[in-house]
Amino acid sequence: MNGARFAPVIGPIVVGVLVVAGWHEAVRFFAIPPYVLPGPGVIARTLWTDGPSLLASLLVTLRITVAALALAVALGGALAVLFSLSKTVEVSFFPYAVILQVTPVVSIAPLIIIWVNDVFAALLVCATIVAFFPIVANTTLGLNSADRNLVDLFRLYGAGRLQTLRLLRLPSALPLFLAGVRISGGLALIGAVVAEFVAGTGGAKTGLASRIIEAGYRLEIPRMFAALFLLSLTGIVIFAVLSWLSRRLLRHWHESALEPSD
Amino acid sequence: MAETLVAAAALAKSFRNGVAALAGIDLTVSRGEFVGVLGPSGCGKSTLLRILAGLAEPTAGRLDRGTDVAGRVGFVFQEPTLMPWATVWANVYLPLRLRGVGRDVATPRIGAMLDSLGLGEFARAYPRQLSGGMRMRVSIARALVTEPALLLLDEPFAALDEITRFKLNEDLRALWRNLRCTIVFVTHSVFESVFLTNRIVVMTKRPGRIVADLPVNLPETRDAGLRLAPVYSDACRAVSAKLAEAMV
Known part of the structure; x- marks a missing residue:
């Protein structure tokens, strides 16, 4: 049926339109002042007028996010490979990876900002800490869950440890690794924003978090909403890009990337 | 005897x-x-x-x-035990590859082995595209390609x-x-x-x-x-x- 096919596209659009329209009407009907809750029209206008300066800030946040994700992928992936090569290393280090994960970044960010002089570097460290755990955990799990019979087969043909890693364990881990990257993409953005909230405003090149704080101080609530809107949009785009990448890499073989069959 | x-x-x-x-x-x-x-x-x-x-x-x-x-020794398991991310050809090449046999040397051997198991036209297919019986044929081809x-x-x-x-x-x-x-x-x-x-x-x-x-x-x-x-x-x-x- 066509209804079922288009539902994933039309459904969210209908809900979105209804919510925005309801919001618009509510603001008008109850005469809510824009410094409490601006209507969607005001936010859209602010987005248009403040767009260029907000986009410049978004770029700062985005740079931290992308760098943090890249760093998390490199460090997390390398650590997971190390874990898979030595059980001793895994059991010795894994608890500390967990500690790093369960400690709220808000609580360690002030320390990191004191220790690291450069603001960009400090924010990068915070965002990386937040983003790194899902990649380590997922990739380790993936590397360890290669088909046991295939592992035996590699043994039978005298494969070395690195050969087994490259030809069997890494491809086996790819789906879980990519799932980890997808989670970490969103977390890197959250980490970058939260860290900037803690670091506060300062300097000429500030990210979106600083703009939100600043707008809050000045009661420029429409600009706050505009910045929030951009942040959400960025999160969605990051998730969509990483999902697309995952499907693209797995399309030949993994269940998650196959077209639904009739 | x-x-x-x-x-x-x-x-x-x-x-x-x-x-x-x-x-x-x-x-x-x-x-x-x-x-x-x-x-x-x-x-x-x-x-x-x-x-x-x-x-x-x-x-x-x-x-x-x-x-x-x-x-x-060649081994065939109860399940086909193929690498899902690799084509039929690459799956059959695996044991040769692990032994350091180059692609150029392996290609005619793999081709002959696939043909003898009726897999000639499926060399570029992925395991999930094959039926259970065909997957098992690939598994047998992989075991036999090393002439065990x-x-x-x-x-x-x-x-x-x-x-x-x-x-x-x-x-x-x-x-x-x-x-x-x-x-x-x-x-x-x-x-x-x-x-x-x-x-x-x-x-x-x-x-x-x-x-x-x-x-x-x-x-x-x-x-x-x-x-x-x-x-x-x-x-x-x-x-x-x-x-x-x-x-x-």
Whole structure:
């Protein structure tokens, strides 16, 4: 049926339109002042007028996010490979990876900002800490869950440890690794924003978090909403890009990337 | 008397949890033989095969393998056990690749092997695009491409439908006739073991022991017609009787 096919596209659009329209009407009907809750029209206008300066800030946040994700992928992936090569290393280090994960970044960010002089570097460290755990955990799990019979087969043909890693364990881990990257993409953005909230405003090149704080101080609530809107949009785009990448890499073989069959 | 390829004497295996899988297996396999190992589920057939492959160590007894056997064993598991991310061609290339055989040298060998198993046009397909029977053919091609001295198969056709299984039995028998390698084939099917092999070893329930060692006196060339022949049903009946004794 066509209804079922288009539902994933039309459904969210209908809900979105209804919510925005309801919001618009509510603001008008109850005469809510824009410094409490601006209507969607005001936010859209602010987005248009403040767009260029907000986009410049978004770029700062985005740079931290992308760098943090890249760093998390490199460090997390390398650590997971190390874990898979030595059980001793895994059991010795894994608890500390967990500690790093369960400690709220808000609580360690002030320390990191004191220790690291450069603001960009400090924010990068915070965002990386937040983003790194899902990649380590997922990739380790993936590397360890290669088909046991295939592992035996590699043994039978005298494969070395690195050969087994490259030809069997890494491809086996790819789906879980990519799932980890997808989670970490969103977390890197959250980490970058939260860290900037803690670091506060300062300097000429500030990210979106600083703009939100600043707008809050000045009661420029429409600009706050505009910045929030951009942040959400960025999160969605990051998730969509990483999902697309995952499907693209797995399309030949993994269940998650196959077209639904009739 | 043909040269002995594998000789197991008083082979026993217990697992760490105390379960005894095998108790005193004596088995000699000569070069060129096609031996069936027949027994009920959970009798330790798979464990025996893993020990013969060198994938598991016996807890007692000794195993002698011909000097040319080490490193020249092919293994086919119950499931096709293919790498889902690799094409049929790459899956069959795997054992050669692990041994450092270059692509250029491997290509004609892989091509011939795929053709002989009816997989010629599926070289670039991925495992998920193939039926269960075709996947099993890929698994067999992968085991045979190294020209193993000893080929071990662990109930490879158990999960297939009967029509596919019959066809694969006929093809495997023909392959063995052509390649003249040594095969040990584990199964719980009397009909399959009689159709395929020249000799059947019957095992008891766990802990597994060998209770009968029967020759299969059927024509060397076997095709679908044999299944309808009285000699085949007679042979099946005789083996079934031995299996029934083993189950008591």
